[in-house]
Amino acid sequence: MNNSSKNMKLIWRIASKEITLFFASPTAYLFLATFAAVSLFIFFWGESFFSRNIADIRPLFEWMPILLLFLTSTLTMRLWSEERRTGTLEHILTQPLPLWYFVVGKFVGCLALLAIALIITVPLPLTISQLGELDWGPIVAGYLAAFFLGAAYLSIGLYVSAKSDNQIVSLICAVSLSGLFYLIGTATITDFFGNQAGEWFRLLGTGARFDSITRGVIDIRDLYYYLSIIFVFLSLNIFTLEKERWAENTSTPRHKIWRSVIILAVINIVSVNLWLGQISSLRIDTTQGKQYSISSSTREYLSQLEEPLLIRGYFSGKTHPMLSPLVPQIKDLIREYKIAGKGKIRIEFIDPVSSIETEEEANQKYGVRPIPLQVADRYQSAIVNSYFHILVGYGEEFEVLDFQDLIETRAQGDKNFEIVLRNPEYDLTRSIKKVLNTYRSGGNIFDSIEGKLALNAYISNDSLLPNDLTLHKNDVLELSKELTRNSKGLFSLNIIDPYENSSSGAKKLSKLYGLQPLSLNKQFAGDFFYFHLILEKDGMAIQVPLEDRTKVSLERNLKAAIKRFGEGFVKTIGIVQPKDDPKLAQIGLSVPRFTELAGFLGTDLNIRDEDISDGRVSGEIDILLVAAPNGMKPKEVFAVDQFLMKGGSVVVMSSPYTMTIGQGGLGLAKLEGEFKDWLKHHGLFMEETLVLDMQNKAFPLPVMRKVGGNQVQEVRMIEYPYFADIRSNGFNSENPITANLEQVTMAWSSPISIDEEKNSPRQVIELIRSSEKSWLSDDTEIMPEIDNEGVMPFSRTGDFDSHLLGVAIKGGFSSYFSGKESPLTLEEVDKTDIITRDVLEKSPTASQLILFSSNDFLRDQTLTIANSAIGSEYRGSMDLIANTIDWALEDAGLLSIRSRGHFNRTLPSMEYGSQLFWEYLNYGLIVMSLLTIALVRTRRKKLKQLRYTTLLTR
Numbered sequence: 001m002n003n004s005s006k007n008m009k010l011i012w013r014i015a016s017k018e019i020t021l022f023f024a025s026p027t028a029y030l031f032l033a034t035f036a037a038v039s040l041f042i043f044f045w046g047e048s049f050f051s052r053n054i055a056d057i058r059p060l061f062e063w064m065p066i067l068l069l070f071l072t073s074t075l076t077m078r079l080w081s082e083e084r085r086t087g088t089l090e091h092i093l094t095q096p097l098p099l100w101y102f103v104v105g106k107f108v109g110c111l112a113l114l115a116i117a118l119i120i121t122v123p124l125p126l127t128i129s130q131l132g133e134l135d136w137g138p139i140v141a142g143y144l145a146a147f148f149l150g151a152a153y154l155s156i157g158l159y160v161s162a163k164s165d166n167q168i169v170s171l172i173c174a175v176s177l178s179g180l181f182y183l184i185g186t187a188t189i190t191d192f193f194g195n196q197a198g199e200w201f202r203l204l205g206t207g208a209r210f211d212s213i214t215r216g217v218i219d220i221r222d223l224y225y226y227l228s229i230i231f232v233f234l235s236l237n238i239f240t241l242e243k244e245r246w247a248e249n250t251s252t253p254r255h256k257i258w259r260s261v262i263i264l265a266v267i268n269i270v271s272v273n274l275w276l277g278q279i280s281s282l283r284i285d286t287t288q289g290k291q292y293s294i295s296s297s298t299r300e301y302l303s304q305l306e307e308p309l310l311i312r313g314y315f316s317g318k319t320h321p322m323l324s325p326l327v328p329q330i331k332d333l334i335r336e337y338k339i340a341g342k343g344k345i346r347i348e349f350i351d352p353v354s355s356i357e358t359e360e361e362a363n364q365k366y367g368v369r370p371i372p373l374q375v376a377d378r379y380q381s382a383i384v385n386s387y388f389h390i391l392v393g394y395g396e397e398f399e400v401l402d403f404q405d406l407i408e409t410r411a412q413g414d415k416n417f418e419i420v421l422r423n424p425e426y427d428l429t430r431s432i433k434k435v436l437n438t439y440r441s442g443g444n445i446f447d448s449i450e451g452k453l454a455l456n457a458y459i460s461n462d463s464l465l466p467n468d469l470t471l472h473k474n475d476v477l478e479l480s481k482e483l484t485r486n487s488k489g490l491f492s493l494n495i496i497d498p499y500e501n502s503s504s505g506a507k508k509l510s511k512l513y514g515l516q517p518l519s520l521n522k523q524f525a526g527d528f529f530y531f532h533l534i535l536e537k538d539g540m541a542i543q544v545p546l547e548d549r550t551k552v553s554l555e556r557n558l559k560a561a562i563k564r565f566g567e568g569f570v571k572t573i574g575i576v577q578p579k580d581d582p583k584l585a586q587i588g589l590s591v592p593r594f595t596e597l598a599g600f601l602g603t604d605l606n607i608r609d610e611d612i613s614d615g616r617v618s619g620e621i622d623i624l625l626v627a628a629p630n631g632m633k634p635k636e637v638f639a640v641d642q643f644l645m646k647g648g649s650v651v652v653m654s655s656p657y658t659m660t661i662g663q664g665g666l667g668l669a670k671l672e673g674e675f676k677d678w679l680k681h682h683g684l685f686m687e688e689t690l691v692l693d694m695q696n697k698a699f700p701l702p703v704m705r706k707v708g709g710n711q712v713q714e715v716r717m718i719e720y721p722y723f724a725d726i727r728s729n730g731f732n733s734e735n736p737i738t739a740n741l742e743q744v745t746m747a748w749s750s751p752i753s754i755d756e757e758k759n760s761p762r763q764v765i766e767l768i769r770s771s772e773k774s775w776l777s778d779d780t781e782i783m784p785e786i787d788n789e790g791v792m793p794f795s796r797t798g799d800f801d802s803h804l805l806g807v808a809i810k811g812g813f814s815s816y817f818s819g820k821e822s823p824l825t826l827e828e829v830d831k832t833d834i835i836t837r838d839v840l841e842k843s844p845t846a847s848q849l850i851l852f853s854s855n856d857f858l859r860d861q862t863l864t865i866a867n868s869a870i871g872s873e874y875r876g877s878m879d880l881i882a883n884t885i886d887w888a889l890e891d892a893g894l895l896s897i898r899s900r901g902h903f904n905r906t907l908p909s910m911e912y913g914s915q916l917f918w919e920y921l922n923y924g925l926i927v928m929s930l931l932t933i934a935l936v937r938t939r940r941k942k943l944k945q946l947r948y949t950t951l952l953t954r
Contacts, residue, residue, distance in 0.1 A: 010097070010101055010105070011101055011104050011105045011108060012105070012108070013105070014101065014102060014105025014106060014108075014109065015105045015106070015108040015109035015112065016109070017109070018079065018105070018106055018109030018110070019109050019112055019113060022075075022109075022113055031071075031074065032116070032117055032120060035067065035071055035117050035120070036117075036120045036121065038067060039060060039063075039067065039121050039124075040124070042059060042060070042063045043057070043059050043060050043124060056128070056134065056135070056138070056139075057124055057125050057128060057139060057142070058138075058214070060121065060124060060142075061142040061145070061146065061210075061214045064142075064146050064149070064210070065149060065182050065206065065207045065210055066182075068146065068149055068150045068153055069153060069175055069178050069179055069182065070175065071114070071117060071150070072110070072114065072150055072153035072154045072156075072157050072174070072178070073153070073157050073170075073171050073174035073175045073178065074171065075110050075113055075114070075154065075157065076110060076154055076157030076158050076160070076161050076170070076174060077157065077161055077167045077168075077170040077171040077174060078161070078167050078170075079106050079110070079157075079158060079161050080106075080158065080161040080162040080170075080241075081161050081164055081165050081166060081167045081169075081170045082167065084164075084165040099238050099241045099242055100234075100238050102241075103158065103234055103237050103238050103241070104234070106158060107151075107154060107155065107158060107234060110154045110157075110158070111147075111150075111151060111154065114147065114150045114151070114154065115147065118143060118146055118147060118150075125139050133727070133728055133742065135216070135287060135288045136288075137216045137285075137286030137287045137288055138214060138215060138216035138286065138287060140286060141213050141214060141215075141216050141217070141218050141286050142213070142214040144213065144218065145209075145210050145213035145214050145222075146210075148213075148223060148226040148227075149206055149209075149210050149226065151226065151230055152178075152181075152206060152226045152229040152230055152233075153174075153178045153206075155229060155230045155232075155233035155234050155237070156174060156177050156178050156181070156229070156233050157170070157174040157178070158233070158234070158237050159233040159234075159236050159237045159240065160173045160174040160177060161174070162237050162240045162241060163240060178206075181204075181205065181206045181229070182205060182206050182207045183205070183207075184201055184204050184205045185201055185202040185203070185204060185205010185206065185207050185208030185209070186205060186207055186208070189201055189205075202328060203225075206226075206229070209222045209225050209226070215287075216285065216286045216287035217283055217284070217285050217286070217287075218283060218284045218286060219282070219283040220282040220283060221282070221283075235262055236262070239262050293336075294333075294336045294337065294340050294425065295425065297429070298337075298340065298425060298428075298429045299340050301429055301432055301433055301436070302337070302340055302341050302342075302344065302345070302432070304436060305341065305344040305345075305394070305436070307344075307394065307395055308344060308345070308346055309341065309344060309345045309346070309392070309393070309394050309432065309435075310345075310346050310347075310348070310391070310392070310393040310394070311334050311337060311338075311345060311346070311347045311348075311390065311391070311392055311428070312347070312348040312349075312350060312390070312391040312393070313327075313330065313331065313334060313347075313348070313349045313350070313389070313390050313391075314350055314351075314352055314362055314368055314387040314388075314389040314390070314391065315327050315330075315349060315350075315351060315387060315388060315389075316351055316352070316353060316370070316385075316386040316387040316388070317351045317353065317354070318386070319373070319386040319387075319388060320373040320386060322419045323373075323386065323388055323403065323407075323419065326406075326407065326419070326420075326421055327388075329421060329424070330390070330406070330421070330424060331349060333424050333425065333428070334347050334349075334390075334428070335347065337428065350362075351387070352368070352370075352387050353387075362387075362389075362391075366391055366398060366400055367400060368387065368389045368391065368400055368402075370385035370386055370387050371385070371386055371387070371388065371402065371403060372385055372386075373385075373386050388402065388403040388406070389401065389402050389403075390406070390428070390431075392428070392431040392432055392435055393435065394432070394435040394436055394439050395435075395439045396439075397435040397438045397439045398435060399431040399434055399435050401427055401428075401431060405427055406421060406422060406424060406427055407419050407420065407421060407422055408420060408421075408422040408875075445559055445562055445563060446486065446487045446488065446490050446491065446562075449490060449562070449565055451490070451537055451538055451565075452489070452490050452491075452492065452537065453487075453490060453491050453492070453535060453536070453537045453562060453565060454491075454492050454493075454494055454535070454536050454537070455480055455491070455492070455493045455494065455533060455534075455535050455536075455544075455558070456494045456496060456533075456534045456535075456536055457473075457476055457480075457493060457494065457495050457496065457532075457533050457534075458496050458497075458498055458530045458531075458532040458533075458534065459473055459476075459495060459496070459497065459530060459531050459532075460497055460498070460499055460529040460530045460531070461497055461499070461500070464499075464528075464529040465529055465531065466529075468549055469529075469531055469549065472531075472549045472551075472554070473531075475550075475551040475554055476493075476533070476554065477493070478551075479551065479554060479555055479558065480493035481493075483558075483562075491562075497530075498517075498530045499530070516839075517529060517530055518530065518531060531546065533546070533558070535558070535561045535562065535565075537565050541647060541844045542561045542564060542565075542646060542647045542844075543646045543647070543840065544557050544558050544561050544619065545557050545616070545618075545619040545646075556619070556620065557619035557620070560572075560619050560620040561619065564622055571605055571606065571622040571623065571889050572605070572606040572607075572608060572620050572621055572622050572623075573601055573605050573606065573607050573608070573621070573622065573623050573624075573625055573885065574608050574609075574610030574617060574618065574621035574623070574624050574625065575594065575597075575598055575607060575608070575609055575610060575625045575627060576610050576612055576624065576625065576626045576627065576629070576636075576640070577592065577593070577594050577609070577627045577628060578591040578592055578627075578628055578629075578630060578631075579591070591628075592627065592628040592658065592659075592855065592856060592859040592860075592861075593859060593860045593861075594627050594628075594858060594859055594860065595860055596858075596860050596863050596878075597627070597858050597878065597881065600878045600882065601881070601882060601885065605885070608620075608621065610624065612635075612636045612639035612640065613633070613635065613636060614635065614639075615635035615636070615638050615639050615822075615823060615824045616639055616642075617639050617640070617642070617643040617648075621643070621648070622648075622649075622889065623648070623649045623650075623651060623885060623888050623889065624640060624643050624648060624649070624650045624651070625651045625653075625881075625885075626640060626650060626651070626652045626653065626654065626675075627653050627855075627858070627859075628653060628654065628658055628855040628856065628859065629652070629654050629671075629673070629675040630658045630669070630671050630672060630673065630855065631672040631673045632673040632674060632675040633673065633674075634674060634823040635823045635824065637673070637674045637675055637678050637816070637823075638817060638822060638823045638824070638839070640675075640678070641678060641815055641816050641817055641839075642815070642839065642840050644813055644843055644847050644849060645813065645815050645839075645840040645841070645842065645843040645847070646840065646843070647843060647844045647846050647847050648847065648848075649847070649848040649849075649850070649888040649889075650848070650849050650850070651850045651852075651881070651884055651885065651888065652679070652849070652850065652851045652852070653852050653854060653855060653857070653858060653881075654671065654675065654676075654679070654686075654851065654852075654853070654854075654855055655671065655686055655748070655749055655750040655853045655854050655855050656670060656671045656676065656686055656687070656688045656750055657669065657670060657671065657688075657690065657748060657750065657780065657855065658670075658671060658855045658856065659747070659748050659782070659855070659856040659859075659861075659862075661861060666782050666783050667780070667782070667783075668690075668748065668780040668782055670688070671855070677816070678816045679851065680755075681816040682758065682759075682809070682813060682816075682849060683754060683755035683756075683757075683758030683759040683809070684752060684753075684754065684755070684807070684809075684849075684851055685752070685753045685754075685755065686750045686751065686752055686753070686853050687750060687751055687753065687776070688750070688778065689750060689751065689776040689777060689778050690722065690748060690749070690750060690776070690777055690778070690779075690780075690782075691724055691746070691749050691750060691751055691770050691774055691775075691776060691803050691805065692721035692722060692724075692774060692775055692776070692777055692794060692796075693721050693723075693724035693725065693770045693771055693773065693774035694721065694771065694773035694774065694800075695724070695725045695727065695770075695771040695773055695774075696719060696720055696721045696722070696723045696724060696725050697720065697723040697725045697745045697866070698717040698718065698719065698720065698723075699717070699718055699719075699720030699722075699723060699784070699865065700717055700865060718784060720784070721774075721794050722747065722748050722782055722794075723745050723746075723747050724745070724746045724747075724749060724770045724771070724774060724805070725743065725745060725771075726743065726744040726745070726746060726768050726769075726770065726771075726805070727742075727743055727771070728742075729771070730768055730769045730770060730771060730802070731744075731767070731768055732765065732766055732767050732768070735765055735767060735808075735887075736883065736887055737767055737808070737880070737883045737884050737887045738767050738768060738806075738880070738883070741876065741879060741880060741883070742876065743876045744768065744857075744876045744877050744879075744880050745857065745866055745876060745877060746768070746770070746805050746806075746852075746853075746854050746857050746877075747854055747856050747857040747862050748782065748854060748855070748856050748857075749770075749805050749852075749853045749854040749857065750853045750854075751776065751803035751804060751805070751853065752803075752804040752805065752806075752807055752851065752853050753804075754804070754807065759809060759811075761811060761812065762809050762810060762811030762812065762813075763809065763810045763811055764807065764808075764809050765807065765808040765809070765810075766804055766806075766807055767806035767807055767808055767850075767852075768804075768805050768806035768852075768880075769802045769803060769804055769805060769806075770802055770803045770805060771802060772800060772801065772802050773800050774800065774801065774802065774803055775796055775797060775798045775799065775800055775801070776797075776798055776803070777794075777795075777797055777798075779795075804853075805852065805853050805854070806850075806851065806852045806853070806880075807850070807851055808848065808849070808850040808851075808884075808887075809848070809849045809850075809851075810845075810846075810847070810848045810849075811845050811847070812842060812843055812844065812845045812847065813842070813843040813847050813849070814841060814842055814843075815839050815840060815841045815842070815843075817839040817841075818839065818841040820839070822839050848888055850884055850888065852880075852881075857877050858877050858878070858881060863877070863878075
């Protein structure tokens with residue numbers, strides 16, 4: 001047997017003795033049971049797990065540093081104190097073996113006991129994984145952090161125990177010293193200092209390091225920090241025992257060597273910690289989707305930088321306690337951007353208050369102003385004006401992110417909440433993309449276009465054109481000449497007369513695009529001509545709209561069409577939503593509003609409230625978002641139809657019913673107008689029924705109850721099957737729109753039926769479906785009924801089945817108005833206006849139609865209900881529509897980054913009885929674990945009397 005094996009065997013014998021002695025009395029089981037019970041009580045009751053409605057075990061880890069303080073101190077308080085009190089320490093000191101055998105042996109024994117205590121809590125994550133989708137990365141990292149934190153506390157406790165022969169004194173001192181290491185990194189201490197000093201204190205605190213790992217990032221700096229504490233205090237433990245062997249009042253060269261070695265070891269450990277503090281790349285991101293790592297999509301955007309990019313963080317030295325821990329996280333991420341930028345990114349961290357000039361520049365040039373935040377404790381309340389901003393600058397363009405853009409709040413039980421970074425990489429990369437695109441938009445529009453563009457101008461001979469169009473033709477020639485010169489060979493103009501020589505040109509226009517000749521007046525017979533501009537590239541065609549026939553509008557529309565073929569330009573989303581209706585207001589009803597949706601999308605896109613009452617969609621619109629199209633007139637339907645025919649992408653949120661809010665509460669109104677017929681023409685039919693789902697989200701219902709003879713109103717969360725809760729099994733895992741979504745609530749939705757015959761040549765992608773436990777109902781009474789016994793459940797009719805609620809179709813479409821006259825010709829117009837005899841009848845294969853069968857799942861009132869139900873900002877439906885926009889724009893980069901962000905892994909709705917079942921199941925599993933340990937343990941009571949001399953010679 002070699003020396004290393006022999007050493008390990010001796011160390012394990014010592015560790016086994018400590019483990020056996022620990023389990024030789026009921027105290028061990030009482031202690032482990034108490035630890036498990038306290039953990040469960042904090043998790044389910046102290047932190048109100050089910051009220052938080054999030055599938056994670058963060059509450060357990062948030063309290064773990066405090067619990068480990070007492071667990072480890074209790075484990076170690078007797079180890080050396082008992083040896084000293086009973087006199088067995090003298091036997092150890094007189095052994096020929098080095099003292100580190102005994103120190104490491106006791107430490108290993110304590111580690112085994114710590115591992116047992118942590119393993120007992122494993123039923124918690126196993127149970128939660130049955131309730132909702134769990135990200136196991138942060139859980140594994142959390143247990144690793146708990147083990148290393150506990151090991152550090154054990155080393156401290158062993159050292160303290162070696163200094164005293166009184167177990168109670170050892171316990172108090174160990175708790176105090178370990179607590180000091182924990183406390184130094186908390187807000188209680190760091191709030192007295194600025195950001196820089198506070199960050200240094202957080203680096204010294206065991207709790208701050210623990211939080212860093214539990215979020216899912218295993219950093220070599222944090223692990224080495226814990227190993228440093230372990231090594232230092234185990235060394236001090238050995239040194240303390242070694243001094244017991246020395247004669248008093250003597251100092252030999254050997255003693256000096258011991259002291260020097262200990263001092264040098266501590267200095268080296270501190271130095272290595274400081275050196276590692278400058279390295280941020282040695283880490284493992286265990287979170288699902290790598291939330292805290294720079295993605296390949298971000299690196300691709302950074303590779304497009306041609307000039308230096310500035311990322312400047314404005315962070316106040318004195319800020320809100322809940323924002324303080326987020327500052328180092330953001331700084332670490334920004335440093336990752338600098339590394340990924342390979343010299344193209346300059347970063348700065350500034351406290352504006354430290355310099356008047358800096359604060360004036362931030363306020364006046366960039367509009368960065370402090371945010372008043374309320375800070376309160378049990379003694380006083382105060383307002384802190386704090387900076388929490390990030391500036392992204394590129395050239396003359398810049399974007400500012402404040403704390404509202406960077407953070408989200410989450411409910412923590414009934415009264416408390418936490419603040420976390422929402423998706424910092426997405427927010428930063430989005431801002432970089434926006435300033436980069438804005439900078440490019442001001443330059444040459446062909447810089448980001450690959451391949452050649454051809455402007456095919458189908459224009460009749462001048463003799464057939466009206467005078468103003470003859471002049472407008474010259475505008476086309478001049479503008480095309482300028483674009484050809486600037487494009488460096490990427491742009492060309494082709495003038496084609498459809499009437500020349502043969503009718504092949506006219507047939508091509510009619511067959512491919514459904515374009516017909518134009519006329520000044522539909523009463524003029526035979527006075528027809530062609531004036532169509534088609535921009536083509538690699539089989540994709542976009543018609544350039546003709547508006548007022550001025551050179552300004554022509555240049556605007558032509559450049560907008562060119563940008564649709566390129567990458568890196570800020571896209572424009574046109575939102576079509578219901579207008580205010582005075583008649584509805586008179587009877588107490590309100591129309592759906594989508595201001596929150598517009599604000600959410602407007603962070604990285606140009607948002608326009610598009611008015612299509614004139615039958616036209618602006619040529620600058622890249623995607624048309626149609627929200628709650630109730631009562632659309634023919635001209636408005638025509639505008640949507642022709643936008644799709646021109647190769648556009650149309651995203652629709654519609655169903656046969658629209659939720660109404662009046663004095664009597666919630667109600668439903670049927671969809672009016674031709675829009676439902678337009679959808680049916682394209683092979684999408686929605687039944688006049690509603691989807692109700694057993695898997696649903698809670699609904700906050702005001703309920704009146706009697707208290708002492710008085711009527712009191714309270715809000716009660718009830719099951720509401722009209723809020724279908726879409727989870728992983730309801731998402732298309734193969735499509736990027738839904739592949740990484742956690743949860744979406746579809747409110748008052750209807751089932752979608754697809755006409756396979758009409759859609760056979762097109763690509764049909766099912767996106768979301770209700771659960772298998774959903775049914776259909778034509779009952780429009782959506783308000784819950786209340787009787788004397790409480791809220792009455794909704795009746796279930798028909799069979800349970802899954803229903804399609806979202807679909808995307810891509811390919812060539814035929815116009816709803818094909819064979820009909822354009823609605824625009826039905827009104828009197830000026831004779832100088834160009835009137836289309838027919839409509840654009842066919843679309844290119846690049847056209848896209850996406851339908852979600854709910855008018856209301858993204859309206860402001862519904863989002864307000866969802867926010868109040870979960871106690872924080874609800875983003876599931878927002879992420880769905882944002883992913884849809886990115887997919888339609890073929891912006892795979894931002895789509896992949898958003899899907900990596902932090903999601904609220906919400907729990908399904910469940911009754912109180914079900915919650916109790918899961919709670920008691922955990923208690924039962926843990927009791928079984930304790931009983932198993934008690935049954936399989938070996939009772940070796942004689943080891944109580946064994947001396948180390950006997951143990952080590954066996």
